[in-house]
Amino acid sequence: MWRKFCLLTVFLSLVAMAFFAVAATNSATEHVQRPDSLDGGLLFQNKCSMCHGSEGVGSVGVPLNLPDFLRTASDNYLYKTIRLGRPGRVMPSFQTLTDEQVNSIIRYIRSWQPEIKTPVYSSESIVGNKQKGKQIFDASCASCHRQAGIGGKGTGVTFSRPRDAEIIAPAIGNPTFLASASDHMIKQVIMTGRDSTPMISAKLMGLTEQDVDHVVSYLRSLADTNKVQVSSEPKGEPVLEFESSYTLEETINNIREAAMGYNFRYIREQTLDRGFVDEGKESNDAYLVYFCNFTFLNQVLQVDPRVGMFLPFRATILKKGDTVVVMTVNPDFLCSLFNNDELKQGCAFMSEKYAAMLEESTL
Amino acid sequence: MMKNSLLKLFPQKALVALLLSFSVFAFVFMSIPEVHADHTQKLIMGRSVEAFPETMSALQEEIKKAGYAISIVQRVDIGLTGMGFKTDKYRVVFFGKPEEIQTLPQKYPLLTPYLPLSIAIFAEEQETVLIAMSPLFLEHSYSKEHPELSAVFQRWDSDIQAIIHRVCYGDEQ
Numbered sequence: 230m231w232r233k234f235c236l237l238t239v240f241l242s243l244v245a246m247a248f249f250a251v252a253a254t255n256s257a258t259e260h261v262q263r264p265d266s267l268d269g270g271l272l273f274q275n276k277c278s279m280c281h282g283s284e285g286v287g288s289v290g291v292p293l294n295l296p297d298f299l300r301t302a303s304d305n306y307l308y309k310t311i312r313l314g315r316p317g318r319v320m321p322s323f324q325t326l327t328d329e330q331v332n333s334i335i336r337y338i339r340s341w342q343p344e345i346k347t348p349v350y351s352s353e354s355i356v357g358n359k360q361k362g363k364q365i366f367d368a369s370c371a372s373c374h375r376q377a378g379i380g381g382k383g384t385g386v387t388f389s390r391p392r393d394a395e396i397i398a399p400a401i402g403n404p405t406f407l408a409s410a411s412d413h414m415i416k417q418v419i420m421t422g423r424d425s426t427p428m429i430s431a432k433l434m435g436l437t438e439q440d441v442d443h444v445v446s447y448l449r450s451l452a453d454t455n456k457v458q459v460s461s462e463p464k465g466e467p468v469l470e471f472e473s474s475y476t477l478e479e480t481i482n483n484i485r486e487a488a489m490g491y492n493f494r495y496i497r498e499q500t501l502d503r504g505f506v507d508e509g510k511e512s513n514d515a516y517l518v519y520f521c522n523f524t525f526l527n528q529v530l531q532v533d534p535r536v537g538m539f540l541p542f543r544a545t546i547l548k549k550g551d552t553v554v555v556m557t558v559n560p561d562f563l564c565s566l567f568n569n570d571e572l573k574q575g576c577a578f579m580s581e582k583y584a585a586m587l588e589e590s591t592l
Numbered sequence: 593m594m595k596n597s598l599l600k601l602f603p604q605k606a607l608v609a610l611l612l613s614f615s616v617f618a619f620v621f622m623s624i625p626e627v628h629a630d631h632t633q634k635l636i637m638g639r640s641v642e643a644f645p646e647t648m649s650a651l652q653e654e655i656k657k658a659g660y661a662i663s664i665v666q667r668v669d670i671g672l673t674g675m676g677f678k679t680d681k682y683r684v685v686f687f688g689k690p691e692e693i694q695t696l697p698q699k700y701p702l703l704t705p706y707l708p709l710s711i712a713i714f715a716e717e718q719e720t721v722l723i724a725m726s727p728l729f730l731e732h733s734y735s736k737e738h739p740e741l742s743a744v745f746q747r748w749d750s751d752i753q754a755i756i757h758r759v760c761y762g763d764e765q
Contacts, residue, residue, distance in 0.1 A: 283639055501704065501707065502690070505661055521671055
């Protein structure tokens with residue numbers, strides 16, 4: 230009897246294991262395009278080119294096709310950067326790619342300049358004085374990399390910046406940068422600098438090799454300090470919603486007036502189904518009203534051009550029975566889409582402004 | 593009848609133990625966090641090596657081929673240049689299926705601010721970048737109350753991925 234029981238338990242467990250394993254595999258791979266592809270070029274075009282440019286010259290993401298970058302970035306660094314991304318600094322983490330796929334992408338990146346020898350670094354720690362390193366960092370590096378190495382403002386070479394603009398200083402205090410770059414790689418980059426970027430050599434900065442060791446030691450200590458600042462979870466609810474005390478027409482008028490009071494320019498209003506049904510057959514139960522604050526729009530597009538997908542501001546006015554509801558997307562909620570800490574303040578500001586404006590229109 | 597035959601095979605206590613062990617196993621297995629999705633799944637992006645006008649035209653064509661209607665093309669750049677700001681070409685294309693635009697707002701009012709669906713398109717010198725929010729980004733917030741919406745989000749996501757992929761990379765694998 231006991232044997233039968235054990236056998237049945239094992240059998241059912243195996244069935245459950247197979248079921249959940251299949252479910253988990255499907256879930257993990259469902260949205261990965263061409264999971265079986267090992268063509269590095271194709272993978273780069275599908276996964277990386279939209280930010281780094283089709284030939285790695287940079288765009289929303291930093292340029293990779295620079296001799297000095299390829300000369301100092303090890304394969305291990307590239308591998309870990311692809312795997313871990315840079316929380317809060319646009320670069321996403323690619324955790325569903327296989328090891329072979331990541332290595333194919335790295336080989337493709339290397340193929341741009343095959344004459345450049347791939348560097349290999351020791352994984353040994355560099356010993357320095359982190360207090361002295363902080364002083365040196367604050368005096369010589371923070372003007373570009375900012376305090377605690379949080380990185381320069383904005384994204385990469387975006388469409389709203391001139392193509393020959395300086396490359397934005399990387400976030401070298403970012404925990405995933407520090408998890409990707411070895412001490413010796415960081416030291417090498419500081420010692421030699423990087424041509425075609427504002428990063429000059431230690432010698433030109435007036436730093437000795439020992440000074441550089443101190444800086445490396447200081448940067449390494451930032452891994453834990455900066456960790457707590459990173460979060461990619463959506464904040465709040467996806468929609469800001471207010472019930473109106475007015476009729477639909479009155480509410481639309483109120484929104485128009487309130488928006489102007491908040492320095493928005495009225496663009497247009499339309500039924501939600503305009504363009505989807507024949508003219509004259511639109512439903513009057515759902516309206517969209519468009520507004521824009523162009524100064525703000527220009528500012529956020531300079532930080533991250535991708536944000537334009539949610540702009541200009543659009544209020545949805547919906548009639549549900551006797552009730553009129555006004556809604557809009559919540560910028561604070563959408564902010565985590567972009568993995569860009571530079572946007573957080575703007576998102577919070579817009580959420581507050583949208584909420585205040587809609588509340589004023591509906592009370 | 594099945595209950596009786598099971599009881600003949602196993603005493604009731606054994607069956608309870610069996611059921612418990614199976615449940616514990618299933619619970620433990622389901623609790624293991626699955627591999628996190630790429631961040632890229634939140635955003636669907638693509639880069640076309642074609643210039644803006646050609647890419648815009650291909651985008652509209654692919655949206656229609658996928659069975660959607662285009663309601664409006666919002667010209668973001670026109671307003672900016674009109675205000676004296678310097679910008680390259682930037683548009684947002686709104687699209688949807690007429691029947692969904694007519695029925696979903698009444699059934700799921702809180703989904704309405706995300707309707708119609710949209711894809712932003714902007715020029716980068718001679719190339720063009722396309723970007724859209726993956727509808728799956730909303731799934732967690734909406735599907736708790738409306739599990740049936742999961743299938744809708746999945747379909748939208750897959751359609752938008754296919755549209756952007758075809759515009760940027762053609763039908764190649």
